[in-house]
Amino acid sequence: MVPEKRVLLGCVCGLLLATSGLRATVHDDFHHVAQINKASIVMLAEEGLVPAKLAAKIAAGIATVIDEQNRAGSIRSSNYLDFEARLLEVAGAEASRLHTGRSRQDIGSTYRRMALREALLGTCDALLAARLALLELAAQHVDTIIPAYTHGVQAQPTSLAHYLLAFSAAFERDAERLQQSYARLNVSPLGAAALGTSGFPINRQRLADLLGFDAVVENSYDANLVSSVDSKIEFASALSTSAIVVGQLMQNLHTQYHNPSPWILLEEARTDVSSIMPQKRNPRPLDRVRLLATAVVGSAHTVTLNAHNTNSGMNDYRPGTEALHTAEQAREMFRAYVDVMTHLIVDKDRALEEVDIDYSTMTEVADVLLRHADIPFRIGHHYASELTTYGRAAGKRPKDLSDEELLYVYKESTGDDLPVDVELIRQAMDPAAMVRRRRGLGGPQPAEVLRMLARHNVSLQGQFEWLHASQQRLRSSIAMLDREFSGLQ
Numbered sequence: 209m210v211p212e213k214r215v216l217l218g219c220v221c222g223l224l225l226a227t228s229g230l231r232a233t234v235h236d237d238f239h240h241v242a243q244i245n246k247a248s249i250v251m252l253a254e255e256g257l258v259p260a261k262l263a264a265k266i267a268a269g270i271a272t273v274i275d276e277q278n279r280a281g282s283i284r285s286s287n288y289l290d291f292e293a294r295l296l297e298v299a300g301a302e303a304s305r306l307h308t309g310r311s312r313q314d315i316g317s318t319y320r321r322m323a324l325r326e327a328l329l330g331t332c333d334a335l336l337a338a339r340l341a342l343l344e345l346a347a348q349h350v351d352t353i354i355p356a357y358t359h360g361v362q363a364q365p366t367s368l369a370h371y372l373l374a375f376s377a378a379f380e381r382d383a384e385r386l387q388q389s390y391a392r393l394n395v396s397p398l399g400a401a402a403l404g405t406s407g408f409p410i411n412r413q414r415l416a417d418l419l420g421f422d423a424v425v426e427n428s429y430d431a432n433l434v435s436s437v438d439s440k441i442e443f444a445s446a447l448s449t450s451a452i453v454v455g456q457l458m459q460n461l462h463t464q465y466h467n468p469s470p471w472i473l474l475e476e477a478r479t480d481v482s483s484i485m486p487q488k489r490n491p492r493p494l495d496r497v498r499l500l501a502t503a504v505v506g507s508a509h510t511v512t513l514n515a516h517n518t519n520s521g522m523n524d525y526r527p528g529t530e531a532l533h534t535a536e537q538a539r540e541m542f543r544a545y546v547d548v549m550t551h552l553i554v555d556k557d558r559a560l561e562e563v564d565i566d567y568s569t570m571t572e573v574a575d576v577l578l579r580h581a582d583i584p585f586r587i588g589h590h591y592a593s594e595l596t597t598y599g600r601a602a603g604k605r606p607k608d609l610s611d612e613e614l615l616y617v618y619k620e621s622t623g624d625d626l627p628v629d630v631e632l633i634r635q636a637m638d639p640a641a642m643v644r645r646r647r648g649l650g651g652p653q654p655a656e657v658l659r660m661l662a663r664h665n666v667s668l669q670g671q672f673e674w675l676h677a678s679q680q681r682l683r684s685s686i687a688m689l690d691r692e693f694s695g696l697q
Contacts, residue, residue, distance in 0.1 A: 234326050237286030240319035242274050243686070244398065245291065246693040247418035249306055251411050253696055258305050260696075266306050267696040269299030288315050309401060309408040317397035317432045320528040321439070322419065325394050326682075327535040328443055332386045332675055334542035335450065336668065339379035341549040343664055346372035350657050353640050354471065354559045355568060357460075364571060365563045365639035368472075368554065369661065370652035376664050378453040383671045385446035390678065393439050396421035397431035403521075404428055418692065420685030433520040440531040441512050447538040448508035454545055455501035461548070462494045471559035475551045493548050500541035507534040563639040565605050567596040572636040572645070581627035594621040606637040 249270065253263035273294050277284050285291065289312070295303050349368035356366040396419060399405065399412035405428045412424045425431035464470035474491050482488035507530060515525035563569075573595065574588030595617045599609055611630045618626040626633070635641055646653040650660065 234330060235322075236284055237319055237323060238277055238284030238291075240322040241286055241288060241291055241315065242270070242277075243322070243419060243689060244315055244318055245270050245288075245306060246689055247398075247415050248310065249696065250418060250689070250692045251414045252306070252308055254414065255409065255411050257308055257408055257410075262302060262305060263696050265299050266295075266303045267693060269295045269303050270306075270693075271697065272298045286319060288312050309399065309406040309410040311400075311402040313402045313432045314397050314400045316526070317400070317436055318419070320436070320526075321393060321395075321397065321421075324440065324443060324528050324531060324535075325390060327532050328386055328390050328393060329675060329678055329682075331447065331535045331538050331542075332383060332390075332671075334539040335379060335383055335386070336671055336675065338454075338542040338545045338549070339376055339383070339668055341546045342372055342376050342379065343661065343668065345549055345552065346376065347661055349554060349556075350654050350661070352554060352556045352559060353563055353643060355563045355566070362563075362566045362568045364568050365643055366652040367643055367654070367657060368559070369657045373657065373660050373664060375453065375457050379450070380664070380667055380671075382446060382450040382453075385449065386443075387671075387674060389439075389442045389446055391422070393443060394421055395423045395425050395435075397425050397435070400425070400428035400431035403432055418685065418689045420682045429520075436526050437515045440525065440528060441515060444508035444511040444531050444534045447534055448505045451501040451504035451508075451538065451541060454541060455498050455505075458494050458497045458501070458545075458548070461552075462491060462498070465491055469558060471555045471562055473553050473555075474548065475553055478547075478551045493544065493551070497541060497544045497548055500537060500544055503537045504534060504541055507537055510534075560639065564607065567599060567606055569606060569637045569639055569642050570596055572642045573633055576632050576636040577628060580632060583627060587622060591618050591621050607634075 246267075249258065249263055249266050252258040253260060258266065273291060276282060276294070288307075292304065292307065295306070346369040349372070352368040353365050354368045354371060355362045356364050356371060396412065396416035398415045398419070399410040401410075416422075416424045425435050427434075461472065464472050473489075474493060476489060478491075478493055479489040480492050482490060511525075511530045511534060514530060518524045570592035573592040574585055577583035577588035577591065578585050595609070595614070598613070598617050599606060602613075611634075614630050614633050615626050618624070643652045644654065646656070648656075650656065
C-alpha cells in the first residue's frame with residue numbers, strides 16, 4: 209500500500225477510535241414527561257406564576273414520583289394524568305398548578321419530539337459507522353480495477369474505491385438530510401397548550417432552553433396539529449432514501465453470486481452451506497441487509513400513509529411509534545451493513561480478468577482516435593463497436609486481437625486505413641491504463657480517488673463532530689435542568 213493510502217486508512221480508523229464510548233442514552237417516555245414537568249415548575253417559579261413556597265412543594269412531589277417510578281418493576285406511564293394523579297396524592301391538590309398553561313396536547317407533542325430527536329441521533333450514529341466501514345474498504349482498493357455496469361451490462365472499467373466512494377457520497381447526503389431534519393425536529397411545542405396557548409404568560413423559550421430544544425415552534429396551532437405530521441415524515445423519508453441505496457449496493461454484491469467465479473464475496477465463515485447442495489454457499493448477511501432495507505422503506509411509507517387524507521389534529525399520525533420503529537429498523541440495517549462491509553473478500557486478479565474478457569474499454573478506443581488523429585467521435589465509436597462485434601464473434605478477448613485484425617476492422621468499417629499506430633489502439637484496450645488516463649473531476653484515476661477519499665474523511669469527521677456536539681448539548685441541557693430543579697427544593 210502506498211504511503212498516501214496508509215495515511216487515509218489511518219485517518220478513517222482514527223475516526224472509529226475517536227467515536228468509541230460516545231453513544232447517546234435512549235430514554236423512555238416517562239423520563240421525557242418527567243423532564244417536561246421539571247422544566248415547567250422551574251419556568252412557572254421564575255415567571256412568578258407559582259409562588260416560591262408552592263413551587264418547592266411541587267418540585268419535591270415531582271422528585272418523589274420520579275424516585276418511585278425509577279424503582280424496578282414500576283409502571284412508567286407516558287400519560288401526564290397518571291403522573292398528576294400520583295403527584296396530587298403526594299403534594300396535595302394545589303400541586304395541579306403545575307399544569308398552568310399546559311395541555312396533554314403540547315406535553316404529548318413535546319415528549320414525542322424528545323424521543324424522536326434521540327432516535328434520530330442514534331440512527332445518524334449508525335449511519336456514520338456504516339459510511340466509515342465503506343471508506344475503510346475503499347482506502348484499500350484505490351488501484352483495484354473492477355467492471356462497472358449499466359443496464360446490468362458491463363460498461364466501463366473503474367476502481368473499487370471509485371465505486372465505493374459513490375455510495376459514500378450517498379451516505380454523506382443521507383447524513384445531511386438527518387442533520388437538516390434534526391434542525392426542524394428539535395424545536396419545542398411546549399406552551400402551545402391545546403392549540404391556542406393560554407391566558408397565562410408562559411415563557412415558551414425558557415421551556416425550550418431547559419429541555420435542550422434549539423427554538424420553539426412559533427405558531428401554536430402548528431406546534432401540535434401540523435408540524436407533528438411533516439417532522440415525522442421528513443425523518444422517516446430520509447431513512448427510506450438511505451435504505452434504497454443500501455439495498456442497491458447489497459443487490460450489486462448479490463449479483464456476483466450468479467457468477468461461478470466471483471471477484472467479490474463474503475468470507476466463507478459468514479455464509480451458510482445449503483442443507484442439500486454441498487457446493488452452495490448462501491450469502492445470508494446480504495439477504496438480511498436487503499430485507500431490513502425493505503422493512504425501512506415499508507415502515508417509512510406507513511408513516512406517510514398514516515397522515516394521508518386526515519384532518520389536522522387527528523390521532524392517526526400524532527403518535528411517534530411508527531417513526532421510531534422505522535429508526536430502529538434503520539439502525540439494525542446499518543449495523544448489518546457494517547458486518548457485510550467488514551467481511552468482504554476481494555480477488556483483485558479475478559476482477560481484472562472479468563474486465564479483460566469483455567470490451568468495456570471501447571470508449572477509450574474512440575477517444576484515442578479523436579485525440580491523436582482528430583477522427584470524429586462518432587466514426588471512432590463505429591469502429592470500436594464493429595471491433596466489439598468482430599471480437600465477440602471470433603471468441604476473442606480484446607487483448608487477443610492481432611494487429612492485423614485491428615487494422616482490418618478499421619478498414620472494413622470506415623473504408624480508410626487506421627490513422628494511428630496500432631499500438632495506441634492496443635494500449636487503449638488496457639483497462640488499468642484506461643482508468644489511469646481519466647482526467648475528469650471525480651473520475652477513477654488514482655490521484656483523483658485519493659483526493660476524494662481525503663475529502664470524504666474530512667466530511668465524515670465533520671458529521672461525527674456535529675453528532676457529538678448535538679448529543680453533548682442534550683446532556684448539558686439535562687444537567688442544567690437538574691441544577692435549576694434542585695434549586696427549587
